[in-house]
Amino acid sequence: MTTKTEAKEIIKTENVNLYYGERKALHGINLNFRENEITALIGPSGCGKSTYLRCLNRMNDLIPNITITGSFTLNGHNIYGPKEDTVQLRKEVGMVFQQPNPFPFSVYDNVTFGLKLAGIKDKKTLDERVEESLKQAAIWNEVKDKLHKSALSFSGGQQQRICIARLLAIQPDVILLDEPTSALDPISSQMIEDTLLNIKDKYTIIIVTHNMSQASRISDKTAFMLNGHLMEVGDTKKMFLTPDKQETSDYLNGKFG
Amino acid sequence: MNEIKEKLLKPSKETHQDQIGHLISLVCIGFIGILVVAILFFITTKGLATFTTNHVSVIDFFAKSDWSPSQKGPNGKPEVGALAMIVTSFAVTLLSAILATPFAIAMALFMTEIAPKRGQKILQPVIELLVGIPSVVYGFIGLMVLIPMVRTVFGGTGSGILPATIVLFVMVLPTITSMSVDALKAVPRDYRSAALSLGATRWQMMYKVVLRAATPGILTAMIFGMARAFGEALAVQMVIGNAVLMPTSLTSPTATLTSQLTTQMGNTIMGTLPNNALWTLALVLLVMSLVFNVIVKLIGKRSAFKK
Known part of the structure; x- marks a missing residue:
């Protein structure tokens, strides 16, 4: 599409259909994500963007009565293959949720959670990873003296950045964010956006957002979804200035949403 | 207007x-x-x-x-030395709660995490049934089945702390289980998805997050179980042996505060020392149940996800 064609496509999805029981929620979605880019998924409520996002680390597996068809590959291997280890997959494709959901433990225990799951016990390694991750998530200065306080004693925006740090600690390849700032105030949202821009050269980021200006501020590519269909995908600048489709233009201009 | x-x-x-x-x-x-x-x-x-x-x-x-x-x-x-009864009361209470808690947690995990649908369908009625059986029936089973078994295996009379613990185990199990179920259900769903999305296996999710977050609730369940065990009179009285002696082993006949009360209260005259001594036992029971309540309150205050 543009000059950056040499960038590697890390996740490829083809002809994705998803059914909740009888109801079809996703209709033949083809979407690829390139390494070290931020891709924003936008669209009105109920258009299936979160549902699609949750397919990428198989969090939808937890919902009963769901059928997913189509092909999903991460670095070329099928993530819905019969021998796929979802535990391993989720270490490679991490997720940040809409509501900040730190565990009711100390900040330190939160950030080391994923590492301890993997059996890392060395105190020095853990300490280093905690500091590094909290710095990457731009929360280090606010929590460095309170690492052993409960993560729940911090504000919503701080909690969300602790959650991001918790995820960065296990160094996933891809970070999925499901409306990470919709429960936060504008200043906290701004901090999260800065954090994402800071870390994007090390990670591939896919963010679902309701906030169109957020998408335009931080994303390289934008995908617009409507009623379970992928309407349009392309470079963010081009999409916001000269969208191809009338629906995209109407949505971006606030005619519906 | x-x-x-x-x-x-x-x-x-x-x-x-x-x-x-x-x-x-x-x-x-x-x-x-x-x-x-x-x-x-x-x-x-x-x-x-x-x-x-x-x-x-x-x-x-x-x-x-x-x-x-x-x-x-x-x-x-x-x-008038009540130490033997106090020791026995605490022994049967602690032992039965310690014995019942792992089973209760396992059942609660099964009902909330592993197989909520089947768990609720099968285990819920089982628990309700166990609650509904009158304590005299538990005591009767203990007297007729447990005591001969203990007698054959360990010798002696067969009565004592061991059969009392086993009877109380069955009696406090439903209390601890159903309260643990509530504690596990109160752990927000979010923690589970967060744990899974960080690459936790289901077991790690349960063990490292859900159980840890629910610990205060499970402790409360244990205390309630202990309060029940401490106060149970009839079933214990039927299997404990009712000899006010310091227990020398798990199978030596002894007595608890409650069993002494139930066996002796008909044999004393109001206002005399034997009667007053029984009232003192009752006072100890009352104070202990107060202590249990205070502990529950203290645990509730520092419940994990209320900050």
């Missing part, structure tokens, strides 16, 4: 209903309040009479284990 206004400004039947309702609840609360205070006052004065009227030493009561309040002992005074 004026007529309506006048009506609106006058106190109606409905405003009186409000006052009447208020009054009725106040009367009911007052009655219950007086009742509770009366019970506490009665047990306390009666219980303390052993020490005030009969001049039994408080230290002897808690530190000695010779119990014969109706007869004169070697020093010419009746012996």
Whole structure:
């Protein structure tokens, strides 16, 4: 599409259909994500963007009565293959949720959670990873003296950045964010956006957002979804200035949403 | 117009209903309040009479284990030492709670995390059934089945702490299980998805997040189980042996505070030392149940996800 064609496509999805029981929620979605880019998924409520996002680390597996068809590959291997280890997959494709959901433990225990799951016990390694991750998530200065306080004693925006740090600690390849700032105030949202821009050269980021200006501020590519269909995908600048489709233009201009 | 206004400004039947309702609840609360205070006052004065009227030493009561309040002992005074009963009461309580908790947690995990649908369908009725069986039936089974078994395996009379623990285990299991289920259900869903999305296996999610977050609730469940075990009289009395002796092993006949109360309360005369001594046992039970309640309150205060 543009000059950056040499960038590697890390996740490829083809002809994705998803059914909740009888109801079809996703209709033949083809979407690829390139390494070290931020891709924003936008669209009105109920258009299936979160549902699609949750397919990428198989969090939808937890919902009963769901059928997913189509092909999903991460670095070329099928993530819905019969021998796929979802535990391993989720270490490679991490997720940040809409509501900040730190565990009711100390900040330190939160950030080391994923590492301890993997059996890392060395105190020095853990300490280093905690500091590094909290710095990457731009929360280090606010929590460095309170690492052993409960993560729940911090504000919503701080909690969300602790959650991001918790995820960065296990160094996933891809970070999925499901409306990470919709429960936060504008200043906290701004901090999260800065954090994402800071870390994007090390990670591939896919963010679902309701906030169109957020998408335009931080994303390289934008995908617009409507009623379970992928309407349009392309470079963010081009999409916001000269969208191809009338629906995209109407949505971006606030005619519906 | 004026007529309506006048009506609106006058106190109606409905405003009186409000006052009447208020009054009725106040009367009911007052009655219950007086009742509770009366019970506490009665047990306390009666219980303390052993020490005030009969001049039994408080230290002897808690530190000695010779119990014969109706007869004169070697020093010419009746012996009122409750230590053996206190020790046995705590022993059966702790042992049964410690034994029941792992099973209760396993059942609660099964019902909330592993197979909520099947768990609820099968285990819920089982738990309700266990709650519904009267304690005399548990005691009867203990007397007829457990005691002969213990006698064959360990020798002796077969009665003692061991059969009492086993009977209480079954009796506190439903309490601890259903309260643990509530504790696990109160752990927000978010923690589970967060754990899974960080690459936790289901077991790691349960063990490292759900159980850890639910620990205060599970401890509360344990305390409630212990309160139940501590206060259970009938079933324990049927298998404990009812000899006021310091337990020398898990299968030596002994007595708990409650079993001594149920066996002796018909044999004493109001106002005499043997009777007052029983009231003192009742006072100890009362204070202990108060202690259990305080512990539950303390745990609740530092519950994990209320900050």
